[in-house]
Amino acid sequence: MAFRLICLIMVLIASVPGAAGEMPTIKIGLLRFGTVAWELDTIRHHGLDRKHGIMAAPVEFATNEAAKVALQAGAVDMIVTDWPWVARQRGEGGSFSFMPYSTAVGVLIVPQASRITDVSELRGKRVGVAGGPLDKSWLLLRAFAKRNKGLDLAKEAEPVFGAPPLLNEELARGRIDAVLTYWHYAARLEAAGARPVLTVADMIRGLGVKEEIPMLGYAFREGWASEHPEALKSFIDAAREAKAVLASSEEEWKRLAPVIGVGDDATLDALQSGYRAGIPHRWTGDERRAATRLYDILRDIGGEQLVGQATTVDPGTFWPAVSY
DSSP states (O other), X not given: OHHHHHHHHHHHHHTOTTTTSSSOEEEEEEETTSHHHHHHHHHHHTTHHHHTTOEEEEEEESSXXXXXXXXXXXXXXXXXXXXHXXXXXXXXXXXXXXXXXXXXXXXXXXXXXXXXXXXXXXXXXXXXXXXXXXXXXXXXXXXXXXXXXXXXXXXXXXXXXEOHHHXXXXXXXXXXXXXXXXXXXXXXXXXXXXXXXXXXXXXXHHTTOOSOOOOEEEEEEHHHHHHOHHHHHHHHXXXXXXXXXXXXXXXXXXXXXXXXXXXXXXXXXXXXXXXXHTSOOOOSHHHXXXXXXXXXXXXXXXXXXXXXXXXXXXXXXXXXXXXX
């Protein structure tokens, strides 16, 4: 199955437009309806990649796992994922590295009429979780609830794992009491009247890590980055310019509305606010050291299933040439 998936990926890559152009091409694996697609669309629409002497070529995948397989196979140059995954890969011999993309990750959200206002009130409730038992947001929520409320959510609540669109529907139909989902799905729920209880950023602060840590970022092979340092720097510069456009332009969000798949102002406004709130503003030694402390928390609750052989964060996990 994995072999056939890799073969399919290679066929897709071969059809990427511009791959044989004069400018260096960076192939970026993404999900069609993920937030990375918005940023890449902004880069390409405004020619920010060409301005910096590269071509950014998006390659769409159906799932995050397929994108990871493509990166590991060398079929794409970059994907967006979380840095604990990068840390695990390095611990198991993979030479991947990470640079920040966003501090926005997940939100615990409930229906407007719900009486739940605190994590302690999740005892005995059905809690939807986007992803699986090793989802980082779920592990952070479990750690937060255990440390601050003495509550073991894995045992004292009923987690329901699933895809974000399905969980949004389950919440709307009253089949689950709360949902912990990716921020852009939470934004859609909030625009429709749902109420946020806790963000992943809140959980991290509640675990004693005060620094703002970008959990999501561009992951790439260290060897590729060493061979193409100018292309990588050019992409970083283009991505920063795209973020600046998205941080300041209302018209850009109106242009992106069909790409995002929204037709109402309330949802578009919620997505715009959430994206802007997640733009990283600091990524220094302080944040990197804080990330290693957070990794210890994740390791303690997720165990070997989460971290594999990577019991600590290898220094190369964070690409040294990127700071804010």
